[in-house]
Amino acid sequence: MATALATGLLSGIWTYIAPLFGMLIWAGFAGCTTFFAVGTGRWRALATATITNVTGVACGMVILVLASAADFSAGMAILSGIVTTIMVLLGSVKPMNYTPGIFVGAFSAFASGGDWFVITISLLCGVLLGFFSAELGMKFAELYRKLVPGKALAGDEEKKAKALR
Numbered sequence: 001m002a003t004a005l006a007t008g009l010l011s012g013i014w015t016y017i018a019p020l021f022g023m024l025i026w027a028g029f030a031g032c033t034t035f036f037a038v039g040t041g042r043w044r045a046l047a048t049a050t051i052t053n054v055t056g057v058a059c060g061m062v063i064l065v066l067a068s069a070a071d072f073s074a075g076m077a078i079l080s081g082i083v084t085t086i087m088v089l090l091g092s093v094k095p096m097n098y099t100p101g102i103f104v105g106a107f108s109a110f111a112s113g114g115d116w117f118v119i120t121i122s123l124l125c126g127v128l129l130g131f132f133s134a135e136l137g138m139k140f141a142e143l144y145r146k147l148v149p150g151k152a153l154a155g156d157e158e159k160k161a162k163a164l165r
Contacts, residue, residue, distance in 0.1 A: 002144060003137030007032075010133050014125070023122040027108050031126020032133070034101045042134055049127040052091075052098045056105020057120050059087050063106070064114045 011029070018025045034053055038045040063083045067076040087106060091099030105123060112119040 002140035003134060006136035006140055007130075007133040010129055010136065014129050018122070018125070022118060023125060024112065024118060027112065027119055027122035028126035028129055030104050030108055031123035031128075032130040033126075034098075034104050034123075035127045035130025035134075037100060038098055042131060045134075046127065046131045047095060048098050049101055049130065050124060051095050052101025053105040053108075053123040053127060054120060055090060055096050056087070056102040056107075057109045057116055057123065058105075059083050059090075059102065060106035060109025061114060061116050064109065 011032075014028050014032075015025055018028055031049065031053055034049040035045050038048045063076070063079050067079050070076070070079065083106075087102045088099055090096045091102055096102065108119050108123055109116060
C-alpha cells in the first residue's frame with residue numbers, strides 16, 4: 001500500500017512536470033516500468049534499468065540510422081532482425097542481463113521517431129521515478145509503523161520493502 005501511494009503521488013507529479021521540460025510522459029512510465037520489472041534490490045534495479053534502457057536506445061538508433069541509409073526496401077526488416085539478435089545476446093551479458101529493458105529502450109527510440117536525446121532523458125527520469133517511488137514507499141511504511149505501532153502492513157508490503165533494501 002505504501003509503495004502504491006508513493007508511486008501514485010510521484011507519477012502525478014511526473015505527468016505534470018515532464019512536458020514542462022520537453023520530456024515524454026509515456027517514456028518516463030516505460031523507464032519506471034523497467035525499474036520495477038527488474039524486481040531485485042533498489043541499487044541493482046536502478047543500475048540494471050539504466051544500463052538496459054540506454055543500451056536499447058542505442059540499438060534502436062542503430063536500426064533507424066542504418067535503415068535510413070540502406071538503399072533497398074527490406075533494409076529495415078533485415079537490420080531489425082540482426083540488431084534484435086544482438087539485443088537478445090546482450091541480455092545474457094552482465095550488467096545488461098535484462099533483455100526486456102533493452103527492448104523497452106529500443107521500442108522507445110522507434111516511438112520517439114529517433115529523438116535519441118529526449119527519449120534517453122525521459123527514460124532515465126522514469127527509472128528515477130521508479131527508484132524514488134520505491135524509496136518513498138519505504139519511508140511511508142516506516143512512518144506508518146511509527147504512527148500505528150503493533151499494526152502489520154497490509155499484504156506483503158513488509159516483504160517488498162525488505163526486498164528493495
